[in-house]
Amino acid sequence: MLGKLARELRILGFDTEYLAYDKLTNKTPFGALKIAQNENRILLTRNKKLKNSPQVFFIESEIVQEQVIQVLTHFKLHKDIKLGSRCLICNSLLNPIPKETVKGRVPYYIYKTQNEFVFCARCQKIYWAGSHYLDMQNRLKKYCLPK
Ligand SMILES: [Zn+2]
Numbered sequence: 583m584l585g586k587l588a589r590e591l592r593i594l595g596f597d598t599e600y601l602a603y604d605k606l607t608n609k610t611p612f613g614a615l616k617i618a619q620n621e622n623r624i625l626l627t628r629n630k631k632l633k634n635s636p637q638v639f640f641i642e643s644e645i646v647q648e649q650v651i652q653v654l655t656h657f658k659l660h661k662d663i664k665l666g667s668r669c670l671i672c673n674s675l676l677n678p679i680p681k682e683t684v685k686g687r688v689p690y691y692i693y694k695t696q697n698e699f700v701f702c703a704r705c706q707k708i709y710w711a712g713s714h715y716l717d718m719q720n721r722l723k724k725y726c727l728p729k
Contacts, residue, residue: 595664669702
């Protein structure tokens with residue numbers, strides 16, 4: 583339900599787990615709540631049944647940009663943004679790797695035009711400051727965030 587918000591929060595560098603509903607072993611919203619409590623996380627949800635539970639933050643809007651603003655504002659996270667510091671697939675922190683080590687592992691055009699690369703040790707995925715990153719920088723301006 584909030585997959586886009588989860589992705590956006592990861593792009594911003596926040597530790598964000600996302601549970602697809604069909605991956606929940608206990609297929610009730612309360613299954614997700616239990617996981618959040620066990621991992622000491624705040625559960626972001628649009629499920630009204632959970633609205634008044636502890637450790638739950640209710641997302642008001644259906645529009646992802648408004649959702650991000652609500653989360654950043656409520657938890658006062660603006661100063662903690664670390665754009666592009668997390669893997670979008672698995673949520674791990676990324677580490678810089680030298681350009682020469684990515685030769686042949688990224689498209690040739692990317693290798694020629696980019697100088698900085700980061701790496702997810704868990705998924706073996708290489709990231710660079712590509713279009714997602716630039717999109718996000720533009721979106722940050724729309725969130726009216728201090729630089
Ligand atoms: Zn990863």
